[in-house]
Amino acid sequence: MAAPTSRVDIRLVDDLTKVLPSEEPDSLTHPLVTRTGQSINFQVAWHEHQDVYWSRSELTLTIRTDGEPVQVCHVDLVAAGLPAPADADDGYLATQPSLLPDLLTPLDASVDGALTTVVLQAHHMGWNAVWVSVPAFSGTITVTVTHADSNLFEQTVSVTGVDLTHHDSDFINTQWLHPDCLATYFHVPMWSEQHWHALANHVRAATQMGVNSLLTPIWSPPLDTAVGTYRPATQLLDISYDGTYHFATERLDRWVDMALDAGIRYLELPHLFTQWGAHACPQFIVKTTEGEQRRFGWDTEATSPKYLAFVEQLIPFLIGYFRGRNLGDAIWWHISDEPDETNRSSYQAARKQVIDLLEGQMVGDALSDPDYIDLVDHPIVATTAVTRFREAGYEPSWVYYCVGQANAVANRFIAQRPIRHRMLGLQLFCANSRGFLHWAFDFYYSQLSVRPINPFADSSAGGAFFSGDPFVVYPADDLGVYYSLRYEMLRAAFEDLVLFHDAAKRIGREEVLRIMDPDRTVDFSSGWISEGDYLARRARLFERLAS
Numbered sequence: 001m002a003a004p005t006s007r008v009d010i011r012l013v014d015d016l017t018k019v020l021p022s023e024e025p026d027s028l029t030h031p032l033v034t035r036t037g038q039s040i041n042f043q044v045a046w047h048e049h050q051d052v053y054w055s056r057s058e059l060t061l062t063i064r065t066d067g068e069p070v071q072v073c074h075v076d077l078v079a080a081g082l083p084a085p086a087d088a089d090d091g092y093l094a095t096q097p098s099l100l101p102d103l104l105t106p107l108d109a110s111v112d113g114a115l116t117t118v119v120l121q122a123h124h125m126g127w128n129a130v131w132v133s134v135p136a137f138s139g140t141i142t143v144t145v146t147h148a149d150s151n152l153f154e155q156t157v158s159v160t161g162v163d164l165t166h167h168d169s170d171f172i173n174t175q176w177l178h179p180d181c182l183a184t185y186f187h188v189p190m191w192s193e194q195h196w197h198a199l200a201n202h203v204r205a206a207t208q209m210g211v212n213s214l215l216t217p218i219w220s221p222p223l224d225t226a227v228g229t230y231r232p233a234t235q236l237l238d239i240s241y242d243g244t245y246h247f248a249t250e251r252l253d254r255w256v257d258m259a260l261d262a263g264i265r266y267l268e269l270p271h272l273f274t275q276w277g278a279h280a281c282p283q284f285i286v287k288t289t290e291g292e293q294r295r296f297g298w299d300t301e302a303t304s305p306k307y308l309a310f311v312e313q314l315i316p317f318l319i320g321y322f323r324g325r326n327l328g329d330a331i332w333w334h335i336s337d338e339p340d341e342t343n344r345s346s347y348q349a350a351r352k353q354v355i356d357l358l359e360g361q362m363v364g365d366a367l368s369d370p371d372y373i374d375l376v377d378h379p380i381v382a383t384t385a386v387t388r389f390r391e392a393g394y395e396p397s398w399v400y401y402c403v404g405q406a407n408a409v410a411n412r413f414i415a416q417r418p419i420r421h422r423m424l425g426l427q428l429f430c431a432n433s434r435g436f437l438h439w440a441f442d443f444y445y446s447q448l449s450v451r452p453i454n455p456f457a458d459s460s461a462g463g464a465f466f467s468g469d470p471f472v473v474y475p476a477d478d479l480g481v482y483y484s485l486r487y488e489m490l491r492a493a494f495e496d497l498v499l500f501h502d503a504a505k506r507i508g509r510e511e512v513l514r515i516m517d518p519d520r521t522v523d524f525s526s527g528w529i530s531e532g533d534y535l536a537r538r539a540r541l542f543e544r545l546a547s
Helices: 179-186 193-208 250-262 305-324 344-358 383-391 418-430 485-507 509-516 531-546
Strands: 007-013 032-035 039-049 059-065 071-080 098-106 110-112 115-120 127-135 139-147 150-162 172-175 213-215 238-241 245-248 266-271 283-288 291-296 331-334 362-367 378-382 398-400 435-438
Touching: 007 139, 007 150, 032 039, 032 485, 032 531, 039 139, 039 150, 059 127, 098 485, 115 127, 127 485, 150 531, 172 213, 172 266, 179 193, 193 250, 245 305, 291 305, 305 344, 378 383, 378 435, 383 398, 418 485, 418 509, 418 531, 485 509, 485 531, 509 531
Parallel strands: 032 150, 172 435, 213 266, 238 283, 266 331, 331 362, 362 378, 378 398, 398 435
Antiparallel strands: 007 039, 039 127, 059 115, 059 139, 071 098, 071 127, 110 115, 139 150, 238 245, 283 291
8 A cells, every 4th residue: 555645635525516636625614404315415525745756545535424325436537628618708617628527436335334435546636536425314424534544534524404395396307318329339239138228227317317308219319410311220119111100119118118117207209300490301210011111311301291191190199109108298299409590481381290280289399599489389498598588578488508508507518617507406496497408418429420429538529519518427337327527416406496496385485586596686697606605595595494
């Protein structure tokens, strides 16, 4: 075991900090408090000051709780090659290509009752950190760091778990899962048992982050695809044709069962027309007497009579199928993703093809142009466009963000300050939003799905999107999932959204707003408060709930 270097600085850090190698983090000052049934999170950060050359000590971290054992992950650095826009606001920790903390790598632990012990070794120079998570309880946590027989650090912190009745909500949270990315990255056949295993792991990870709606590839979603090309087919529905279309649902049945078992409450159907204009149709794989064929796709115009004849059979079949599974009120549909001011006529023509077939169904699309308000039943509005929609007389009830929402609003880029992730929950509560959408939970391709990428080396889809936009989890070797700091901070944001709504049931919405938004300034484009102020307000809310 290497001897410790001349000095080791150690401290506890809150869960709303990104520990940078070159910056000394603030010590934990806010109480560890959350609602019963959720996790309490904090970090242990340390810095081995080197006198002459790089060496690593093996430190022993021991955590004793009055509750259950803890889980510990090392916070690893990842490459952020495209960290921020050229005109970045002050919400970024870096604006040049950098190595930044994001990937959470689980550490092997020795567990003896409520005592958890792990070995700490620095993974890089400067400040390192581990992420510690423990189910909420009321009591204390004692953190000790030793080397050989030397006690280097010890601190005991109080922990409070507050009981609060949970009320069902109709808020919908969808973050698109990409099954083909998993098959490609793990090198497993589509819909093989290995693929299903990877999918189940990722769907569970999504629901644990607060996702409750799952994009369901009944046909291969026509998303993020170069014109004239096709992503690997992920079609769940078995389609055959002998003069009439026939549909079999064996794979779809399994998908629905998997989703419901994981906690999914809503199923989102793929877009009926291609992205960015609705000019063409998705591809469908159809079994015919001449073998398996690709039908429709880029070569078929959206207004094709043959496509209309097909969806006149497809859409009623699916509506009946989901009603038969008691999910008739849990599905929703799309026409085309992100049409802009140049696509109104093509979008309108495509919509006209199918809208009568979708009577009584929820239909929504992502938009940034208020000119579509009259064409979309449920506009899903870019957070940077909310003001323009309000000026046009429409108060958005759904919002989304992606690479275009880079300044003044919340997002999930690796280089952003943690509050940029966490504020989303409060913004959604203040706006009384009913839904949120993000395009990529696990997009491991380059832009337009031209080639696979290695998410551990490329966080920007080949330099196309700000680092972190394409995914919020990393693939683990065992077909599993590695979480990220951003995942944990977004999970906390959505847990806070639920907290605020449940607290409003107990003490009233105005009282929650008085505590969390005392100046009534929180909005999607209003910027953000400091991480410390946010945690202090949240602690005051729990004090009020416990009083």
